[in-house]
Amino acid sequence: MRVAVTVNGTEYARDVEPRLLLIHFLRDELGLTGSHWGCDTSNCGTCVVWLDETPVKACTVLAAMADGRIVRTVEDLARNGQLDPVQQGFIECHGLQCGFCTPGMMMTARWLLDRNPDPAEAEIREVLSGLLCRCTGYENIVRSVRWAAQHPAGHPGESP
Amino acid sequence: MTAGFGRMLRKEDQRFVRGQGTYVDDVHLPGMLYGAVLRSPHPHARIVSIDTVAAEAHPKVKAVITGETLQRRDLAWMPTLAGDRQAVLATDKVRFQGQEVAFVVAEDHYAARDALELIDVEYEPLPAVADARRALDPDAPLVRDDITNTTSNHIFDWESGDAERTDQVFRDAEVTVSQDMLYPRVHPAPLETCGIVADFNQVSGKLTVWATSQAPHAHRTLYSMVSGLPEHKIRVISPDIGGGFGNKVPIYPGYLCAITASMITGRPVKWMEDRSENLMSTCFARDFHMRGELAASRDGKIRAVRVTVLADHGAFNGAAQPTKYPAGFFGVFTGSYDLEAAHCQVTAVYTNKAPGGVAYSCSFRITEAVYLVERMVDVLAFELNLDPAELRMRNLLRPEQFPYTCQTGWTYDSGDYPRTLRLAMEMAGYEDLRKEQEAERARGHLTGIGVSFFTEAVGAGPRKHMDILGIGMADGVELRVHPTGTAVLRISVQTQGQGHETTFAQIVAEELGLSPDDVEVVHGDTDQTPFGLGTYGSRSTPVSGAATAIVARKVRERARIVAAAMLEADPDDLVWDQGRWFVKGDPDSGKTIAEISWAAHSNLELPDGIEGQLDATCVYNPPNLTYPFGAYICVVDVDPGTGKVDVRRFIAVDDCGVRINPMIVEGQVHGGLADGIGMALMESIAFDSDGNCLGGSFMDYLLPTSLECPSWELGATVTPSPHHPIGAKGVGESATVGSPPAVVNAVIDALRPYGVRHADMPLTPAQVWRAIQGRPFRTDLAIS
DSSP states (O other): OEEEETTTTTEEEOOOOOOOOHIIIIIIIIIOOOOOOOOSEEEEEEEEEEEETEEGGGGGSSSGGGSSSEOOOGEEEESSSBHHHHHHHHTTTTTSSOSSSSOOOOHHHHHHHHHOSSSOOHHHHHHGSSSSSSSSHHHHHHHHHHHHHHHHOOOOOOOO | OOOOSSSSTTTTTEEEHHHOOOBBBGGTTOEEEEEEEEEOOOSSSEEEEOHHHHHHHHHTTTEEEEHHHHHHHTTEEEEOOOOOOESSSOOSOOOSTTOOOEEEEESHHHHHHHHTTTOOOEEEEEOOOOOGGGGGGTOOOOOOTTTTTOOOSSSEEEEEHHHHHHHHHHHOSSEEEEEEEEEEOOOOSSSSSEOOOOOOOTTTTTEEEEEEOOOOOHHHHHHHHHHHHOOOGGGEEEOOOSTTTTTTOOOOHHHHHHHHHHHHHSSEEEEEOHHHHHHOOOOOEEEEEEEEEEEEETTTTEEEEEEEEEEEEEETOOOSSSSOTHHHHHHHHTTTTTOOOOEEEEEEEEEOOOOOEOSSTTTTTHHHHHHHHHHHHHHHHHHHHHOOHHHHHHHBBBGGGGGGTTTSSSSOOOOOOOHHHHHHHHHHHHHHHHHHHHHHHHHEEEEEEEEEEOOBBBBBOOOOTOTTEEEEEEEEEEEETTTTTEEEEEEEEOOSSHHHHHHHHOOOOOOOTGGGGGEEOOSSBTTSSSSOSOOOOOOOOIIIIIHHHHHHHHHHHHHHHHHHHHTTTTTTGGETTTTTTEEEOOGGGGGEEHHHHHHHHHTOOOOOOOOSSSOOOEEEESSSSSOOOOEEEEHHHHHHTOOOOOEEEEEEEEEEEESOOOHHHHHHHHHHHHHHHHHHHHHHBOOOOTTOOOOOSTTTOOOOOOTOOOEEEEEEEEOOOOOSOOOOOOOOTTHHHHHHHHHHHHHHHHHHTTTOOOSOOOOHHHHHHEEEEEEEOOBOOOOO
């Protein structure tokens, strides 16, 4: 079937199987491998992207369901070569180790900050509780989001 | 000049935050095919027939491989890292649920999955043994009838320590306590599952694989041994790895199937397992049924430890640990205490469960050892009605006893244990917490305070004592300094998130006075890096970190000769300080490594026998393991009505010697503490009595989220390792090893008003509630 989706500002039209999952559409059809696949059961959140401004787990959304809609992925977080404060926050606060869960965490955090620019730690933990991280114990992820809240214009960052 | 050690942001983060990491599943090659594995639904069954005709007729299917296909190439079985053998694709019977039976290769992975449904396998189900405690019964089903002359499920017996002396101390002791406990089967569950892209070039005969491997060089050697391909025609690339935790040390059947499929089809083949495949078939950890005993004096001086263990290794002994140590480093079960005697006896058995044995940040079974001894200390405190922190303080090794050789022969390199425990108690406000606990109890609230103190032994070898399949555990390193003074370091170990690109650059920077930004770290490609055993058992910093410091010092010595020529001085008159070689007393004349490197590449006349350039190599064979340690305190609240546990606080003081990058060390500890909460409260791969796996998805195998984890409170003491060139010790697994007993001790402490002395992990609400009722259950089997 024909699916037309606007992804990161560009419209893509593809013939796909009706059963094709959005995560595979993004990764395999469009080559956007920043979003990951981790569990199949909507538990891990490594596949989180925005569908019309709302974070969704792309492993349980069909590509067909995104027809005519707008998708935003981690590849679109930085604008004009400038990192989003959330991205910079993850660097500044050591919010990632292996990096596999990071795109989903950052897309969810950006959504939160767009709605509440100054969330408390408890709210951050609540919003991120649908995503798993095996490396960081979440502490530095929470700090990263707080960093982004405190630096809405971003920051040049230390070395490197 | 930038100082080498200290907090520094990670170099690798730039690509990860942009979604530009390259994980195995991101590798896409022209003409690539996709593989899928057909797995057994039965825990134990004879294979009567496999019919692949319909699958082969699928228009998108390129090949269907069965055990018979592999048998023709002598590939149906492969060696495990423990010297056993494992079926790649089953030929005779299946021995665990989820075992590999056939492999389909198709044009896309949806089609490959479809074709699995078209394969018709006729099974003759057999009775299964899922309970390790029944595995040695005379009437237990025989798992490994493929091994000649085998009549039982027994794998090995292993013992450590002095049995006679230990028994004597127990006979003389004023107090003895005994407790049965289970360290349940858990799974590393990295968020990236295991997978491979195999590309065999039929013209050149070269095999290139991109694989989720923590040990790419060891994998290359094993692929050569198994496939018969010459080793120089094999290139293993470990690109970015989405977490490993031990899960990505072994070679799995799917890897060999993909390689074979690439050889058969002449095209690249990708295979990525799904989450259920990861949880049900790849290397699990623990599954140790233990009985611990302590002998002590009435005033709380611990005199001896005695342990018996029944180890469930599943259907194939797929454990990955040094050959001489079939139970890993469990011999460190004497813990952090000064004992008169110790003995342990380990018996390992086969069952109809997935193969494996040590994976998951366990430091070769020290996780189980620390849990055993730290739980037993609390059991003793319970019986003697002593404060568990005070009891530990009375028995900890004293600083003047180091280096200390424990009763089972391990030589602890350095430590000041009482200082570390005191710091943790101060940070926690221990005395006040106990008072608060008493007040809470009076109000009917259940608050628990749990203490653990751990000692780890990490950084294998020495190669004389430690090898895997005969390959000694020593690691190579190469350092090149370019004419303009930037450097490239090539290492054998493999980051899975530990930040090697940053910390290893910092070591070179520290030794040579360069900026870490001017040092590029190359890893994860066997064609570009020297041989080494890889990253697991917290060995990167103890082994390759040492190798890096030593190779940088070699470069520095070469630079001294060149600098002497530049300064027309005697090399013996030069001193190194602040990143420069200079003539003693004349620091202004100093030459930096960049200046010296240019000169070393120039036509400057050098003394006879000096070749020019500064590059150097080194192979590091560690003289001993490093022994990091720490004191952890956990505070929990338990709901007596539901059994739900909330971790309110967690205080962790780690001593891992000199910290190269404290930010990264703290990150490693954070992750391990979350692991501890998961294992203590949530994680378990249980089975029903027929051998069906009950933990095959993240709906069933629960991992901690941001809500179960508190905000960690970290502290540090620094006791350098005397034998490591920069005084560092490993830290990657410390918190995973040390935290589970702190959490369990806290929960059991909370349940003290009910007289509960022990209950097994995971302390789920159901388990805690049952413990309150006086009926804790076995967590390794289905609740009946």
